[in-house]
Amino acid sequence: MKKALLVIASLLAVSSVMAAMAFSSATVKNDANFTIQNTSESLLAMKAGDHEAAYYEEANDGAEVLVIDFDKGKDGQEFGLQPNSEYTWLDLFSITNNSENPVDLTIDFAPTGDGPDLADARLEVKVNTGNGWVAIDGTNELKINGVAPGEMENIDVQIIQNHPDQDGASDGNPDSIKEFQIVVSAETQQE
Numbered sequence: 001m002k003k004a005l006l007v008i009a010s011l012l013a014v015s016s017v018m019a020a021m022a023f024s025s026a027t028v029k030n031d032a033n034f035t036i037q038n039t040s041e042s043l044l045a046m047k048a049g050d051h052e053a054a055y056y057e058e059a060n061d062g063a064e065v066l067v068i069d070f071d072k073g074k075d076g077q078e079f080g081l082q083p084n085s086e087y088t089w090l091d092l093f094s095i096t097n098n099s100e101n102p103v104d105l106t107i108d109f110a111p112t113g114d115g116p117d118l119a120d121a122r123l124e125v126k127v128n129t130g131n132g133w134v135a136i137d138g139t140n141e142l143k144i145n146g147v148a149p150g151e152m153e154n155i156d157v158q159i160i161q162n163h164p165d166q167d168g169a170s171d172g173n174p175d176s177i178k179e180f181q182i183v184v185s186a187e188t189q190q191e
Contacts, residue, residue: 038064044103044186045096049154052076054093066093068182070159081161088158095184096152103186105153108141110181124160125182129153136182146189157182 048054052072056064134142
């Protein structure tokens, strides 16, 4: 009996010492790396379609990024869109999931620094992946669920500038620049 009590007391003493040796915080460093790649070659790859409006520019880090300029037309010249008009670009760009997991994509609109509020600019921006047009406006977005690894989605874009003032005139300044971003985000599907 004394031996059993001695063993229990020893175990309690050892566990107390072990608890005192436990840490309350730790920092562990592991090697990690990544490469800045062209937009068309990254994990969430975006490739320009066969349009002058979608092309690549070199970013500060030397990688090429996708640029969409709806003013571009024949031979890459700047033309612009007239008031009260509607333009559609089929397969303007594509998105490919190059990760190892299925992802849910979201396509949305974001004004840039001095860019317009869509209502103020009297613009409507719509996107389509073959399942119908969805207006994107900063509060409404297009969701594409379950894009498998290696799967590509072609994106159609439509710009509508046909919202006249109450007197029937267009938004006034034909030379006004309408700048915004089309934002593509991906989230890994949780299993």
